[in-house]
Amino acid sequence: MSTRFASCSCGQLSAQVSGDPVRVSICHCLACQRRSGGPFAQQARYPRENVRISGNSSAWFRAGDEGGGATFHFCPQCGATVYYEPASLREFITIPVGAFADPGFPAPTVSVYEERMHGWVVPPAGAEHFA
Structure with a gap:
């Protein structure tokens, strides 16, 4: 089983994941563009039991365009988002x-x-596409 490490820019907040993600997606919504600072955001979804978080985070909830939303956890020192919890x-x-950074x-x-x-x-060939 593979293990990967994610962290904020300063290294204070990190996540260790085991196994493969259940979904890797890109989102082109305007909120993700603003949050990521890029033309889209790319994220990987893992079962909660496969993720170990270390460090302190600040949290911010954003309601989704179509309901739901997510709580974003970011480093209070450098501001980088390390993980989020879809409602x-x-x-x-x-x-x-x-x-x-892989x-x-x-x-x-x-x-x-x-x-x-x-x-x-241009999304990757073979990706599922949703308007």
């Missing part, structure tokens, strides 16, 4: 792929909110 999926923890991380298989996707972005 409608309590059994999972989601981690921004960039927090792993160029070999699996490609996304799902692309959502594509109606807000930047014109030059």
Whole structure:
């Protein structure tokens, strides 16, 4: 079983995950663009029991565009988001792929909110697409 480590920029807040993610996706919604600072956000979803969090976090809840929402946990020192908890999926923890700093991380298989996707972005071939 594989183990991966994700952390904030300063290293104070981290997550250790075991096993493969159950879903790797990219989201083009405007909230994810603002949160990530990029044209989309990429995240990996893991069963809660496969994630171990270390360090202190500050939390912020954001309501979703279509209901639900998520509680985002970020480092109070450097501000980087290390994980979030989707309100409608309590059994999972989601981690921004960039927090792993791993160029070999699996490609996304799902692309959502594509109606807000930047014109030059091309999701991976074979990914499921949702407007």
